[in-house]
Amino acid sequence: SIGLDVQLGEGVVIHAGCVLGDGVRIGDGSVLYPNVTIYAGCELGRNAIIHAGAVIGADGFGFAPDKGQWVKIPQIGRVIVGDEVEIGASTTVDRGALDNTLIGDGCKIDNQIQIGHNCVIGKHCVIAACAAIAGSVTLADNVIVGGAAMIAGHVTIASGAVISGGSLVMKNITRPGQYTSVFPLEEHSHWLHNAAQIRHLSRLAERVSELEKILKKINLES
Template sequence: MPAARGVALSLAEIAALLGGDVFGDAKTVIHQVATLASAGEGEIGFLANLKYKSQLQTTRASAVIVAPEFADSIDRPRIVTANPYAYYARVATLLNPRSSFLPGIHPSACAASAVPASASIGPQVSIGLGVVLGENVTIHAGCVIADDVKIGDGCVLYPNVSIYQGCEIGCNTILHSGVVIGADGFGFAPDKGEWVKIPQIGRVIIGNDVEIGASTTVDRGALDDTVIGDGCKIDNQIQIGHNCIIGKHCVIAACAAIAGSVTLQDKVIVGGAAMIAGHVTIASGAVISGGSLVMKNITRPGQYTSVFPLEEHGNWLHNAAQIRHLAKLAERVSELEKNLKILM
């Protein structure tokens, strides 16, 4: 059965666990986090965006989390820290611990491999031959784990996750409902107007502390492995193609599509619904805006955007028609510049 929630901590206890400086009554008890606008008694708000600064004066929160420059902007109890947003996330984790489950194998689960006594296996789970599970692994209902899969300590698989043969999952990784790890990559060879399937014999290797959102798919490699590095956070309904190499601590927002053999170096951020063409490399620290299309390598950090601005449909059609003639216009301008130099 899930462990009951209901954690309450004083500001002094929170600061002792997470650091930060307490101003005002350190005995103020907090049982939940909330926005400045919605917070009430027993809740702690936070200021992470300057456009909400005025809400410091109107919030009904029992306490707030603020950066040092706002330490004197409010009279109520507060915790001052350099990064209020990250601090809020850690407070939320303290006050809302992840549900824990009693170890054991549900009678309806099919476990063909040895399962540690610390594992919690839900109903209708299928575990293949040669599977290696770490300690304190939780596998919810309906998951299917094929032969020779390795899953590290502390992992959580929510309902209906599928992990294909030979894939490896690091420690403390979370896979949400409907995630598919290790399905065949999209590989077909043309032959006389038909398509011949190319066996996908690589694996998927996922590092430690990775979180993958619901209904996301990560394809196995054609020859080499598809790799996702430590600390990556991957949202819902994302496609990661075969032989991709995702570096450490990358963030990929919902509905992004990453074609095969793409390399994201460390700490790349990919916005929602972005599309990345195959065999592209994106440099460490690059940020891809939501909805952008990446067709070539990005060699330097920075923000990159290819979204055409939204406007009234008639204007959009007019501008789109002009874009088709830009190449010819550029050629004409270049020719005019040459002629102008001759005349001068």
């Protein structure tokens, strides 16, 4: 199904079951595999590869509370995808609420990934399978996001940062380097023991601080 005022560049290949909404633009040499959906007004650059079942431009998750109910906030932005971008099967990229959701040139995005509304993904980023990126996240150029990582809304991640698989990012990352927030794998009984100890770290830190004060006092008196 192809809507009104759709523009297809030279050599574009569209496989069976794809849906292109009104005003969609697709650059030269791009390939859409079966059952891809591109919502109205969204744009793909040159040589894009969009794998089966991907959805580009669905409404972002925007609701406001009103008297005990949730009222939908219209999502009137678009999704703009750069050149040489590959998007994996069943990945979803939501349209912006007001501004556009942007995917930079050369990005490689794996299967079953969620990219929320108003995200800005810089050039040549790599995002592995099952990562979840909440709304209004900014990835600078050349960021690598490991599989099943989660990035909270409105976070900014610096160019060259690497997020280990399964990590949860809750605050801005301002310098390049590798960042990890997951427990190493170990036997379940050991994991339970270590997890229980973490609950006491604050109290342990207080005890160490008190001991340091006592030792300092002893040293001054001796």
